[in-house]
Amino acid sequence: MGVDYAELHDPNAEYTMRELSAETMGVRAKRGGGRDVEITDVQTTMVDGNFPWTLVRVYTDAGIVGTGEAYWGAGVPELIERMTPMIVGENPLDIDRLYEHLIQKMSGEGSVEGVTVTAISGIEVALHDLAGKILDLPAYQLLGGKYRDEMRVYCDCHTEEEADPEACADEAERVVEDLGYDALKFDLDVPSGLEKDRANRHLRPGEIRHKAEIVEQVTERVKDRADVAFDCHWTFSGVSAKRLADAIEEYDVWWLEDPVPPENLEVQEEVTKSTTTPITVGENRYRVTEERRLIENQAVDIVAPDLPKVGGMRETRKIADVANQYYVPVAMHNVSSPVATMAAAQVGAAIPNALAVEYHSYELGWWDDLVEETVIEDGSIEIPERPGLGLTLDMDAVEEHMVDGEELFDPA
Ligand SMILES: [Mg+2]
Numbered sequence: 001m002g003v004d005y006a007e008l009h010d011p012n013a014e015y016t017m018r019e020l021s022a023e024t025m026g027v028r029a030k031r032g033g034g035r036d037v038e039i040t041d042v043q044t045t046m047v048d049g050n051f052p053w054t055l056v057r058v059y060t061d062a063g064i065v066g067t068g069e070a071y072w073g074a075g076v077p078e079l080i081e082r083m084t085p086m087i088v089g090e091n092p093l094d095i096d097r098l099y100e101h102l103i104q105k106m107s108g109e110g111s112v113e114g115v116t117v118t119a120i121s122g123i124e125v126a127l128h129d130l131a132g133k134i135l136d137l138p139a140y141q142l143l144g145g146k147y148r149d150e151m152r153v154y155c156d157c158h159t160e161e162e163a164d165p166e167a168c169a170d171e172a173e174r175v176v177e178d179l180g181y182d183a184l185k186f187d188l189d190v191p192s193g194l195e196k197d198r199a200n201r202h203l204r205p206g207e208i209r210h211k212a213e214i215v216e217q218v219t220e221r222v223k224d225r226a227d228v229a230f231d232c233h234w235t236f237s238g239v240s241a242k243r244l245a246d247a248i249e250e251y252d253v254w255w256l257e258d259p260v261p262p263e264n265l266e267v268q269e270e271v272t273k274s275t276t277t278p279i280t281v282g283e284n285r286y287r288v289t290e291e292r293r294l295i296e297n298q299a300v301d302i303v304a305p306d307l308p309k310v311g312g313m314r315e316t317r318k319i320a321d322v323a324n325q326y327y328v329p330v331a332m333h334n335v336s337s338p339v340a341t342m343a344a345a346q347v348g349a350a351i352p353n354a355l356a357v358e359y360h361s362y363e364l365g366w367w368d369d370l371v372e373e374t375v376i377e378d379g380s381i382e383i384p385e386r387p388g389l390g391l392t393l394d395m396d397a398v399e400e401h402m403v404d405g406e407e408l409f410d411p412a
Pocket of ligand 1: 233
């Protein structure tokens with residue numbers, strides 16, 4: 001922290017295997033028709049939402065600015081600052097090459113997985129918004145065109161009495177009837193009071209019965225009015241996960257999410273193949289390289305990439321393409337502001353196998369104040385025909401909710 005990388009020798013310069021700048025690749029970045037544009041700066045501003053949202057803006061010499069968002073993570077703004085000189089002077093329309101360029105140049109910082117990929121994701125989303133604005137096309141058009149006009153949104157639900165099955169059912173009823181969602185998710189890694197030792201990942205029989213009771217009461221309450229998923233946050237052993245998935249088979253959940261830790265693919269595969277309860281995994285995997293292994297091994301029934309973390313919009317499209325080869329639907333994990341939420345909806349519009357996009361901020365109250373447009377209405381996002389992501393940041397709202405010590409973006 002506090003080191004100005006611009007004043008240091010570039011530690012990657014002599015070791016980069018492949019240099020994908022336009023100059024060294026012999027790629028002509030110049031072109032006509034108003035598309036001869038250069039990136040002049042990249043800036044970030046962190047907003048204190050129910051997660052720290054890192055908003056990213058890419059500036060150009062055409063006066064057009066693209067807005068993106070990176071998933072949270074310590075050091076993400078610093079990594080973006082580190083990458084800025086790597087793309088200044090480049091044409092923002094070369095999204096794929098600039099993405100690969102950053103992956104290559106940042107290999108030393110760790111661009112296979114982790115916060116470096118997260119930081120690159122934020123720039124990549126901003127490039128899609130920017131390219132759409134330069135070309136006067138909505139982002140979905142850059143990704144292959146449209147399968148659907150609206151993207152279904154599921155609501156991540158919470159109640160203060162998260163371990164009380166009836167309280168969960170009451171909240172499900174409220175979200176369906178009052179907020180208009182027909183797709184919900186609840187946490188299932190909640191305490192039953194019967195735990196002896198949570199470190200060993202083993203579920204006691206009473207704990208499984210308690211979880212099944214939550215699932216039963218919620219699904220029975222909303223019945224055919226809503227699909228309901230349940231999230232375990234990588235908590236249980238393989239055998240406990242299998243017994244839990246087996247115990248809730250009769251309730252026809254939408255999916256059971258992350259029942260076992262993410263590192264061991266063989267355990268994940270065994271759990272998924274042991275049950276007819278659909279298993280969803282993917283929010284803490286990075287890039288198509290990692291998501292591909294889940295899909296190809298049929299270790300996942302529904303894949304759940306987090307777009308502003310996994311690599312961005314094209315990377316999510318690539319993951320969806322692999323998933324589609326295995327007839328696997330995509331339910332996009334999302335805890336972001338309206339910016340990355342809309343990016344996920346734009347990808348969802350352009351892929352055949354989009355199932356839903358998550359909304360994780362219904363308790364916040366001011367989530368959609370960050371942009372001038374309406375984003376979620378009646379449990380879905382209407383895909384805008386406006387250029388890029390189709391959103392305009394409300395700078396007063398961004399300033400009001402900025403993390404202390406952050407600076408607001410420069411004007412375009
Ligand atoms: Mg989850």
